[in-house]
Each structure stands twice: as C-alpha cells, then as structure tokens.
Amino acid sequence: MSMERPQVLVVGAGGYGRVYVDALLREDLGADLAGVCDLAPDLEERIPALRERKIPVYRDLTDFYAREGADLAVLASPVHFHRDMTLYCLAHGSHVLCEKPLCLTLAEAEEMAAAAEAANRFLALGYQLDYRRDVLALKRDILAGRYGAPRRLGVCHSFRRGERYYARNDWAGKVTVRGREVLDSPFANACAHNFQMMTFLLGDGLRTACDVTGLEAELYRGNPRVENFDIAALRFATDCGAELMYFTAHPILPDALGPRGVFEFEEGTVTFAGEAHAFRARMKDGRQVDYGSIDPGQPLQKLLDAIQAVREGGAPVCGAEADRGHIRAVRLAQDCPVVAVREELRVSYEEGGQRYLRVEGLEKLLEDCLDAWALPAQLGRRLD
Numbered sequence: 001m002s003m004e005r006p007q008v009l010v011v012g013a014g015g016y017g018r019v020y021v022d023a024l025l026r027e028d029l030g031a032d033l034a035g036v037c038d039l040a041p042d043l044e045e046r047i048p049a050l051r052e053r054k055i056p057v058y059r060d061l062t063d064f065y066a067r068e069g070a071d072l073a074v075l076a077s078p079v080h081f082h083r084d085m086t087l088y089c090l091a092h093g094s095h096v097l098c099e100k101p102l103c104l105t106l107a108e109a110e111e112m113a114a115a116a117e118a119a120n121r122f123l124a125l126g127y128q129l130d131y132r133r134d135v136l137a138l139k140r141d142i143l144a145g146r147y148g149a150p151r152r153l154g155v156c157h158s159f160r161r162g163e164r165y166y167a168r169n170d171w172a173g174k175v176t177v178r179g180r181e182v183l184d185s186p187f188a189n190a191c192a193h194n195f196q197m198m199t200f201l202l203g204d205g206l207r208t209a210c211d212v213t214g215l216e217a218e219l220y221r222g223n224p225r226v227e228n229f230d231i232a233a234l235r236f237a238t239d240c241g242a243e244l245m246y247f248t249a250h251p252i253l254p255d256a257l258g259p260r261g262v263f264e265f266e267e268g269t270v271t272f273a274g275e276a277h278a279f280r281a282r283m284k285d286g287r288q289v290d291y292g293s294i295d296p297g298q299p300l301q302k303l304l305d306a307i308q309a310v311r312e313g314g315a316p317v318c319g320a321e322a323d324r325g326h327i328r329a330v331r332l333a334q335d336c337p338v339v340a341v342r343e344e345l346r347v348s349y350e351e352g353g354q355r356y357l358r359v360e361g362l363e364k365l366l367e368d369c370l371d372a373w374a375l376p377a378q379l380g381r382r383l384d
C-alpha cells in the first residue's frame with residue numbers, strides 16, 4: 001500500500017459504485033483502483049475496462065482482504081450491509097467512505113464511529129452536498145452568526161421511480177429484506193440528500209448536524225407494490241429550535257421535482273432552486289448575498305477529499321456525526337402510519353418501455369405545501 005498513491009477498493013461496483021469505478025479509471029485522481037467487490041457474476045462483462053486494466057474483481061470482501069489491501073474502501077453496497085462492511089474494512093486497515101445513509105440506527109452509527117476511532121482511520125459519508133464548497137461557505141456564514149438564529153427551513157425534492165427501479169434489487173421500497181431492516185423510501189434513501197443537508201447546515205460545528213426532536217408526518221403509499229411509503233410530507237422539530245419541512249415522493253410525472261428550498265433565519269432568508277443549488281440570500285436590511293459564483297467543486301468531490309485525507313491525514317468533512325439528525329428522522333418517520341393514496345388519484349402509465357405510477361396533482365400539492373409551510377391535511381388536500 002502506498003500513501004503516495006492510495007489504493008482504493010470499491011464495493012458494490014455494479015450499482016451506484018460504478019460512478020466511483022468509472023471516475024477512478026477515467027482520470028488520474030491521485031489514487032489507484034486496487035480492486036472491486038460485487039456479488040453480480042457479470043460485472044466484468046458490464047465493465048470491460050476492469051479486465052483490460054487487470055483490476056481484481058471479488059464477490060466477497062473476505063476474499064479481497066485475504067489477497068489484497070486497500071488504503072480506502074468505498075462502500076456503495078446496499079444500506080443494510082453498511083455496518084458490517086464498515087467494521088470489516090476498518091478492521092483490515094482501510095479508511096472508509098460509506099455511501100448514504102450510513103446505517104439505520106443511532107447505536108450502529110456510534111459503533112461504527114467508535115470502530116473508526118479505535119482503528120485510527122476515518123469514516124466518511126457519501127452525502128455529496130456536504131462536500132460542495134458553496135454549501136460549506138453557507139454553513140460557515142451560518143456558524144459565524146451572519147444569519148442569526150434559524151427559524152424554519154424547507155425543501156421540496158422528488159425523483160420519479162418506475163418499475164425498473166423497484167425490480168433492480170431485493171430491497172427497493174422495502175421495510176425489511178431477508179429479516180434485516182432496510183427502511184427504503186425516498187426520504188431514507190433516494191431523496192435523502194437535501195434533508196440531510198438542512199441538518200448539516202444547522203449543526204453547531206463544521207462536521208456536525210442538528211438533531212431532530214419531534215415529527216408531524218403524512219406518509220402515503222402511492223404505488224401499491226411498494227411496501228414502505230413513497231410519498232412523505234414531514235415537519236420536524238429540532239434541538240436548535242428551527243422547524244424543518246421536507247416534501248418528497250417517487251410517484252411523480254417529471255423525472256425530478258426540485259430541489260427547491262427556503263431557509264428562513266432571524267436576519268435573512270436563503271433560497272435555492274435546482275440541482276446547481278446556487279444559494280441566494282436576502283437579508284432583513286435588503287442586502288443580498290449570492291453564493292452562485294462559488295465553484296462547488298467536482299461532482300465526486302467526496303472521493304477527491306477522501307483520497308486527499310488518506311494522503312495527508314485528517315478526515316473529510318462529512319462523517320458519522322453528520323448523519324445523526326437524518327438517522328433519527330428516518331426512525332421517527334418509520335414509526336408513523338402509512339396510508340394508501342385513494343384509488344382515483346392513482347394513474348398507471350407506460351413510458352420508455354417501463355411502467356410508472358403517478359399520483360394526480362401530487363407535484364403541485366408538494367410545491368404548495370412548501371410555499372404554505374403546511375402538510376397536505378392543513379391545506380385540506382389529504383391524498384387518502
């Protein structure tokens with residue numbers, strides 16, 4: 001293993017992990033791909049560059065560590081494997097960059113953080129928004145007191161998901177898989193980023209997030225084939241006194257809705273719309289602050305920062321502490337009742353060779369909820 005050029009293992013290379021593999025093979029990020037690990041038997045057919053570049057491919061982590069080593073393990077495996085794999089990689093001397101969410105209980109998060117500390121390795125998380133330089137600039141301004149106390153922050157963000165998404169594995173949309181909790185939903189997984197970012201922005205230090213203390217929720221199942229909920233309207237109380245509202249769903253018609261956010265503070269309001277985020281603030285005294293000119297960094301800044309931390313010491317900005325608020329929020333949401341969307345609102349349709357389900361009027365409802373800081377029931381527009 002060389003600290004000059006850290007050796008990187010990517011686990012779950014056949015799913016989202018492919019993004020890491022492609023980046024490491026496409027350009028020189030100052031690190032080498034030491035191997036990949038994935039259960040998929042056809043990985044080398046799907047990624048021919050692995051064979052061409054003689055990258056070792058393993059099905060199992062134990063086989064990888066029996067023959068190879070890695071300075072950094074990137075875990076893009078399904079959520080319910082994150083704990084066991086993190087502990088295993090740390091025990092074998094690797095720093096870990098684990099995809100989000102870190103895990104599903106606060107006890108596991110603490111166990112994983114403690115294991116990293118004991119191993120003298122970092123445990124970083126894959127929430128890419130936390131690595132953006134504009135997000136960090138806004139966070140520094142919040143921490144410096146420029147905006148005063150946070151009052152209420154809200155984001156509306158949804159991704160459309162069709163039958164291929166749910167059929168690609170055994171855990172999409174599930175509460176448990178093979179007896180293990182997975183709690184998959186747009187809130188816990190696909191659209192977790194912007195909610196986690198809100199908690200991260202309100203942390204009392206650069207690496208911490210605020211915690212949630214209570215929840216008022218409306219959770220719906222739009223797609224009857226989904227076991228968990230696929231529509232969430234959420235209002236959280238937090239330990240920093242601010243209210244957090246989040247609106248997210250999968251049965252929508254455009255590919256994406258938002259993200260759009262409104263962050264109200266004592267001294268000003270920050271807004272953004274779109275994946276580019278481009279935060280703009282209007283202060284109470286009329287001044288405007290524009291974060292749009294700050295270079296956010298690279299799309300895989302999380303990997304670059306992790307590689308740099310392996311080489312130079314320290315730890316990337318997003319670690320286990322940054323997921324505490326989101327993990328507790330996922331648990332609170334999971335305890336709330338889920339109700340089916342009434343049948344006349346459910347529209348099944350086909351597009352691009354796959355079936356989708358959309359809930360009539362859902363896109364406008366979620367936008368209206370954000371504008372009114374209200375849950376659907378408060379607008380007289382429940383979906384059941």
Ligand SMILES: NC(=O)c1ccc[n+]([C@@H]2O[C@H](COP(=O)([O-])OP(=O)(O)OC[C@H]3O[C@@H](n4cnc5c(N)ncnc54)[C@H](O)[C@@H]3O)[C@@H](O)[C@H]2O)c1
Pocket residue numbers: 011012013014015016017037038039040059060061075076077078079081099100101126127128168169189190
């Ligand atoms: N940061 C992001 O923007 C982003 C985007 C998508 C997914 N993710 C995260 O990446 C993780 C994986 O999500 P996904 O959508 O790619 O899941 P997926 O189920 O589509 O793919 C997971 C891959 O891991 C492999 N795998 C499953 N179990 C394994 C095991 N025990 N050992 C080795 N390989 C195994 C599968 O064969 C598959 O190739 C999740 O934590 C998810 O939240 C993050």
